[in-house]
Amino acid sequence: MATILRTVLSLREVKQEAGPQFRIGGPGADFGASEWLLHRLDRPVGWRPSEQEMKNPATRDYQGAVRVYYLPAETSVQSIQETLTILGPGRG
Numbered sequence: 001m002a003t004i005l006r007t008v009l010s011l012r013e014v015k016q017e018a019g020p021q022f023r024i025g026g027p028g029a030d031f032g033a034s035e036w037l038l039h040r041l042d043r044p045v046g047w048r049p050s051e052q053e054m055k056n057p058a059t060r061d062y063q064g065a066v067r068v069y070y071l072p073a074e075t076s077v078q079s080i081q082e083t084l085t086i087l088g089p090g091r092g
Contacts, residue, residue: 001041008066009033036062048073 002014002022011034012026020042024034040060049070053059060068071080 001038004041005034005037008037030065033062033066037066037068040068 002016005011005014005022005024009030011024011029013024013029015023017023022034022038024031054070057067060070071083075083
């Protein structure tokens with residue numbers, strides 16, 4: 001999660017604290033987006049999004065700046081890595 005916060009939100013200072021907590025700071029830190037993204041990612045193993053979340057991108061969007069996309073449950077590690085490489089910074 002720390003890597004995702006650093007990469008997606010371009011945060012310089014992200015440190016995992018004791019327990020499931022993060023300390024976020026630095027110039028331009030967007031605490032609202034950080035909290036929203038952590039909430040969207042903190043799901044139990046096997047969790048699946050509702051049909052509405054899958055079909056309605058607005059339910060997965062933070063102020064037009066960040067959007068969460070769901071991959072199929074049967075996605076291989078290689079497919080995930082390929083997808084992340086394509087979607088990585090500097091693309092598009």
